[in-house]
Amino acid sequence: MTTDLLDLPRRSERRRPDANWLLVLPAIVLVTAVLLVPLGQSLVRSVDPPSWTLEHYLSLFTDGVTLKVLGRTAVTAAIVTVCAFLIGYPYAYLMTRVGPRARSLLLVVVLVPFWTSVMARNFAWIVILQRGGPVNSFFEFLGIPGVVPYGNVSGVTIAMTQVLLPFMILPLFSTLGSIDRRLLLAARGLGSSPLAAFWKVFWPLSRGGVVAGMMLVFTLSLGFYVTPALLGSPQESLIAQLLGQRTTQLLDFAGAGALGILVLVTTLLLVAWANRFGGTVSAIGVVATTGSKGRS
Secondary structure, eight states, X not given: OHHHXXXXXXXXXXXXXXXXXXGGXXXXXXXXXXIIHHHHHHHHHHTOTTTOOOHHHHHHTXXXXXXXXXXXXXXXXXXXXXXXXXXXXXXXXXXXXXXXXXXXXXXXXXXXXXXXXHHHHHHXXXXXXXXXXXXXXXXXXXXXTTOOOXXXXXXXXXXXXXXXXXXXXXXXXXXXXXXXXXXXXXXXXXXXXXXXXXXXIIHHHHHHHHHHHHHHHHHHHHTOOXXXXXXXXXXXXXXXXXXXXXXXXXXXXXXXXXXXXXHHHHHHHHHHHHHHHHSOOOHHHHHHHGGGGGGO
């Protein structure tokens, strides 16, 4: 009897509902309002109620334009991802090897793009890449006239690589900094060369950060709008420009909704593949970053 009375407070505590979930309620409401509701509206418009047809989805594969633009966007995003990796991996590795003061300086250099307006960065690239700019003048000095990256995919790729480089460096820095360097010393002690120790020990441990950085850069590249619009051309438009054209000029909201859903499904499939391959990419985190694509 006494034992049952002592257990009553404990039972009441177990039955008391946990109110901690209320802390995430504002975030759930915000995500629902600004992400899920518009996505649901785009999905409904893409099937064209009340007829409920898949004609808009089928037309994406038969109009002769969408697949071409989607392929150009995927190739551009892949090139930007590879370039960001080739630049970002050595940079992140260097950040893990230097002292605290030099590391802070290198980190500030990485974070500078976040402190600069997107429009200011794009207009700066226009000045650099246009005819008569530093790039054109440099190649003319070398005896190679006519090199003008402005107004084509080349200039867009260069600018997108610079803008998205922090999204590659920061995940790599976090992963590379957590690797125990004693493992490399152990590999060297067992007779491995420095290159073999790096490839067989350090690289596999850094693969998670590589996959995370690549997926962030690639998914953000798929939805870039301002940079291709300012530095590119209508003849070499990317998928975000095509979406903007369908909504603002053609007023084809059903077709734009179908195209947006197609890009979203493609992104989710890539994230699912990355989760299985790398094992460290959060699908929620990568998809959430795609919500900021239109601002880039």
